[in-house]
Amino acid sequence: MFWLNGAKDSNDDLISAISSARIDIECNNPIYIVDNRHIVFILELMKYIKSLQNYNYSFYYPSTGLNINPVTRKNTGDFLPVEYINSSLIPFKLENKNNPNETILFIGTIEDFEKDSFIRLMGLAKDLSTNLAGQVIIGFPDYNNLSHEDVVKTSKLGFQDANYTKTVKAVNFLNPIDAL
Numbered sequence: 328m329f330w331l332n333g334a335k336d337s338n339d340d341l342i343s344a345i346s347s348a349r350i351d352i353e354c355n356n357p358i359y360i361v362d363n364r365h366i367v368f369i370l371e372l373m374k375y376i377k378s379l380q381n382y383n384y385s386f387y388y389p390s391t392g393l394n395i396n397p398v399t400r401k402n403t404g405d406f407l408p409v410e411y412i413n414s415s416l417i418p419f420k421l422e423n424k425n426n427p428n429e430t431i432l433f434i435g436t437i438e439d440f441e442k443d444s445f446i447r448l449m450g451l452a453k454d455l456s457t458n459l460a461g462q463v464i465i466g467f468p469d470y471n472n473l474s475h476e477d478v479v480k481t482s483k484l485g486f487q488d489a490n491y492t493k494t495v496k497a498v499n500f501l502n503p504i505d506a507l
Contacts, residue, residue, distance in 0.1 A: 387418035466500035
């Protein structure tokens with residue numbers, strides 16, 4: 328279900344407003360609710376990802392109960408999984424066009440930058456990448472290097488794997504200056 332309006336500056340967050348609602352119907356298929364906030368998030372994130380001209384991108388497909396067979400499972404692909412359409416984060420694999428061995432795990436989030444969110448997303452990125460990505464980038468819509476750099480540095484100190492934390496950086500995906 329899409330709940331969109333034409334107001335240019337609208338950032339309606341319908342999902343938060345109805346998150347505790349209960350529907351008394353039987354349905355064997357999932358229902359995805361998409362609001363302005365999530366559509367804007369996806370469009371802005373895709374604009375940022377596509378601005379990285381030296382990199383090819385693909386969506387990262389994490390292992391779930393629906394794709395457990397290693398023979399048929401795809402880890403990345405060109406299509407946005409429907410499960411991401413109302414998600415608060417979207418992971419990508421970025422591959423350098425000139426050096427396909429140079430890969431980046433990019434996680435874009437709809438959440439504003441906070442220390443706890445950054446630590447949680449660093450942990451998720453570590454689990455997803457299993458230290459195979461050369462770099463991990465976490466994109467926030469409001470990240471400001473001048474205001475948040477010290478928080479990033481102290482957050483990294485909480486991880487024992489210093490080799491991993493050296494590869495992690497935060498960016499603002501709404502700011503074209505932050506493009507790789």
